Amino acid sequence: MDNRPQKYAVLNNKGGVGKSTIAVHIAHGLAIKGKKVLLIDMDGQNDASLFLGFTSEDYHRSLYDLLMGKSTSISDCIVKARDNLDLLPSKYIDRINGELYKEPDLSSFLQSRLSGLEHLGYQYVIVDCGPQRSKVNDAVLHFADRIIVPVQVEAASVRAIGNIYEYLSDLGLDSDRIAMVIPNMFDQRTCDGKENLNFIKEFFAGSNIVTAPILRRIKITECTELGKTVYEYDEEASKQFENLVERLASIDGR
Ligand SMILES: Nc1ncnc2c1ncn2[C@@H]1O[C@H](COP(=O)(O)OP(=O)(O)O)[C@@H](O)[C@H]1O
Ligand SMILES: [Mg+2]
Helix, strand or coil: CCCCCEEEEECCCCCCCCHHHHHHHHHHHHHHCCCCEEEEEECCCCHHHHHCCCCHHHCCCCHHHHHCCCCCCHHHHCEEEECCEEEECCCCHHHHHHHHCCCCCCCCHHHHHCHHHHHCCCCEEEEEECCCCCHHHHHHHHHCCEEEEEEECCHHHHHCCCHHHHHHHHCCCCHHHEEEEEEECECCCCHHHHHHHHHHHHHCCCCCCECCCCECCHHHHHHHHHCCCHHHCCHHHHHHHHHHHHHHHHHHCC
16 A cells, blocks of 8 residues: 655745645645644745744744754654644755755655655645745646645736746646646726636636635634634634645545
């Protein structure tokens, strides 16, 4: 039996579209369903860690130590975030990025540096990525089995949808890796919102990767500011993520 975790990167070249929010809520949602999940925070702003209530005071070792050859084991860098949910935090992402310019081949870089992960019993590894192209994101895209793309239902975000395809193609990766496109912060009351959502659906017509939209909910913004997830904060808002979690849990099938 294949015991290796399913690895997902949550990525979009734009900032503020909901990558960290979605990464955290998918991760915690799966954990609540009893799946063993590791969330890797690979964005310099550390929002995913913050959204789970962790500041840099709470961890002394991080992905930086692991990737930059400091003698440490992966388990020493992981912190328990919730039942069934662990967090691998990061520091100095810019320094890691600078170092990666020296690596001749990024296609197996994370796979080999994080090989210890395969034996820790996780069913899912979710990587929260920073915006924009970077060496770190190149490495993550090679490492992940599948990609989750949040798109803010707003004109500028929608116009930029094609960028992810260009990025994958430049790395020589197949766009089949995109598992889900998640319209986020949808406001069904505005014509603009409906128009942009339709654009997303049409762009991906013929595939079934576009999920139901996540509505803009103030409770979602509030909980991330408090270092809690919606599952701990507001039952009604937590329903926004149910569908996504179900969908992922069924893709995996374990
Ligand atoms: N569906 C939503 N409804 C309301 N606020 C949201 C929603 N999704 C994300 N947010 C808020 O929008 C902001 C940006 O989200 P974030 O996940 O940090 O984006 P990114 O990681 O793409 O930069 C955060 O304050 C977050 O709480
Ligand atoms: Mg983020």
